[in-house]
Each structure stands twice: as structure tokens, then as C-alpha cells.
Amino acid sequence: MIVAHLPAGYIVSTLLFHRFKKYGVPRSVFLRAGLLGSIAPDLDMIYFYGFDHRAHPHHSYFSHFPSVWLLLLTLAILCFQHCRQKKLPLLALIFTCNGMLHMLLDYIASNIYWLAPFVNRPFALITVPSVYQDWWLNFLLHRSFALEILIVLWAAYLWRKQCMARSS
Numbered sequence: 001m002i003v004a005h006l007p008a009g010y011i012v013s014t015l016l017f018h019r020f021k022k023y024g025v026p027r028s029v030f031l032r033a034g035l036l037g038s039i040a041p042d043l044d045m046i047y048f049y050g051f052d053h054r055a056h057p058h059h060s061y062f063s064h065f066p067s068v069w070l071l072l073l074t075l076a077i078l079c080f081q082h083c084r085q086k087k088l089p090l091l092a093l094i095f096t097c098n099g100m101l102h103m104l105l106d107y108i109a110s111n112i113y114w115l116a117p118f119v120n121r122p123f124a125l126i127t128v129p130s131v132y133q134d135w136w137l138n139f140l141l142h143r144s145f146a147l148e149i150l151i152v153l154w155a156a157y158l159w160r161k162q163c164m165a166r167s168s
């Protein structure tokens, strides 16, 4: 997924905020935590380009292991359920929820190591053929990119709806 992680994080955070409004976390803080979580796995690109010199696919790093995000999400849920103070666990919950969403969205058209660290084998729902030299052009011109456009449009719709609700 190239452009839809942040919009997908916005959609999920916006839709879930209504459910958790009663815990007193401001909408802007909840959204920031959610948006950060939606792109957090891709922060491993800093290591990929800066230190690993593109030697391994960045989806093979632990930051892209669904098991890691599932563990973090489970811990966030447990903290939220059992801690008396709910605000911080709630931010952890939306952060890790969107981190897990990132795994699902990446899985659609690229390799995700679902069983890592136990099995070192990647899985992808759709294989995007390498037709063009620039990797991003292969994704941009593949039919799976239509889903990204739909996510971006949905997020734009929600954002506009929020803006109109605030101005009225």
C-alpha cells in the first residue's frame, strides 16, 4: 500500500472516536495517536535505507510482523480493560489497532510474514507483477490501486463531513 495508510488510519480513528468519546480524550489527540499508528510500521524505512542499505525487504523486519502488532494490541486492550486511568491505554489502543490495520492493508498487494518469527515465509493476497523498473509504478498502475483511491475518497468524505459539522 502506498498512499492509503494514513487515510485508512483517519477513517478508523474517526469512526472509533464516537465509541470512546466518554473517556475524555480530545478528538485531536485520539486522531494523532491513530494516524501515527497507521504509519508507524513504515518508520522502519529509516533503517531500510539508512542502515540496512536495502539488503532485506523492510516487510521482513519485526516492525512489520503481525505477531508483534497483535501482541501490542492485546496488551493495549488488557491495559484499557484493567487500568483505572483509561486515557493513555486508549491512545495505545488506537495506535496499535491502526498498526494492525497497516499489516492487513500491506497484505493485500505485498508480502507480509504472518507467521514470523516462527515461520520465515511471506504471504500476499495479490501479487503485483514487476513490469516497470520503478517499483512504485508497478503498484500505481495495478488494479489493486483502485482500493487505495477508494480509501482516500472515503477519508476525504469523512474529513469534509467533520469540517462541515464543526462550522455549523
Ligand SMILES: [Zn+2]
Pocket: 041, 042, 064, 102, 106
Ligand atoms: Zn508497511
